[in-house]
Amino acid sequence: MNSSLPPKEFFPRHIGIIMDGNGRWATQKGLPRSEGHKAGAKVFKKITEYAVDLGIESLTYYAFSTENWRRPPEEVTALMALFREYLEEAEDRKLENEKKGMRIRFIGETDTLPEDIAHRMETTEQESAGKNAAIVNIAISYGGRQEILHSVREIARQVASGALSPEEITQEHIESHLYTEGQPELDLIIRPSGEKRLSNFMVWQSAYAEFWYSDVLWPDFTEQDFNRAIWDFAKRNRRFGGV
Numbered sequence: 001m002n003s004s005l006p007p008k009e010f011f012p013r014h015i016g017i018i019m020d021g022n023g024r025w026a027t028q029k030g031l032p033r034s035e036g037h038k039a040g041a042k043v044f045k046k047i048t049e050y051a052v053d054l055g056i057e058s059l060t061y062y063a064f065s066t067e068n069w070r071r072p073p074e075e076v077t078a079l080m081a082l083f084r085e086y087l088e089e090a091e092d093r094k095l096e097n098e099k100k101g102m103r104i105r106f107i108g109e110t111d112t113l114p115e116d117i118a119h120r121m122e123t124t125e126q127e128s129a130g131k132n133a134a135i136v137n138i139a140i141s142y143g144g145r146q147e148i149l150h151s152v153r154e155i156a157r158q159v160a161s162g163a164l165s166p167e168e169i170t171q172e173h174i175e176s177h178l179y180t181e182g183q184p185e186l187d188l189i190i191r192p193s194g195e196k197r198l199s200n201f202m203v204w205q206s207a208y209a210e211f212w213y214s215d216v217l218w219p220d221f222t223e224q225d226f227n228r229a230i231w232d233f234a235k236r237n238r239r240f241g242g243v
């Protein structure tokens with residue numbers, strides 16, 4: 001047994017990871033911020049492989065927020081280039097991912113992304129659509145409030161068409177139009193870099209999630225940090241409002 005991890009029944013089912021601190025990592029090293037994003041992308045791949053091998057069911061990575069469009073154009077371009085690179089690689093690694101049973105999904109306002117990226121995302125999603133050992137959601141151009149807004153609009157359409165009355169609207173209706181529809185709710189949110197906020201990440205799904213913070217910057221994040229977060233989670237007493 002791997003003593004650096006609790007027994008599997010104590011694992012979180014769905015983990016959200018806010019990959020933060022790339023810029024500071026690069027600045028500390030006297031490098032351009034884009035180098036931090038490059039290093040962060042490598043860590044993303046390493047941790048995903050590790051988590052999927054451990055048997056984590058669902059992972060959601062925050063890669064680019066709707067607010068991140070406010071960054072300088074050269075930084076946005078560098079990030080888009082990295083997404084493009086990842087998608088090209090995903091095609092190359094298709095067989096490997098298939099073996100692991102990994103399903104990749106992109107969540108967010110994909111219509112705001114460059115067309116070739118949106119198209120590749122669709123291809124990657126379709127190619128892994130039948131897999132079910134682990135779901136990896138990658139949030140790009142994602143905003144939690146926007147996601148709720150999108151769901152509310154869908155419901156409003158049903159109400160306007162007479163298919164649903166306002167009194168009939170339940171939480172399940174709202175959930176059924178979120179990007180994470182059908183996935184277990186978020187159990188644990190990991191945020192490196194010392195920040196202690198959600199920054200518009202999974203506003204609805206985080207209602208009862210446990211938070212794990214660390215000062216480590218995302219490009220320095222290791223499997224041991226991941227283990228620590230899982231251990232911490234396993235020891236928490238989740239009460240969901242009860243006693």
Ligand code: IPE
Nearest residue numbers: 019020021022023024063064
């Ligand atoms: C996270 O790292 C990556 C994105 C938000 C795209 P940051 O770029 O936010 O890094 P810091 O917070 O400036 O260090």
Ligand code: IPE
Nearest residue numbers: 018019020062063064065199
């Ligand atoms: C949140 O990080 C978004 C991602 C990690 C993709 P930010 O660096 O954008 O968040 P703030 O601005 O510090 O809240």
Ligand code: MG
Nearest residue numbers: 020021022023
């Ligand atoms: Mg940041």
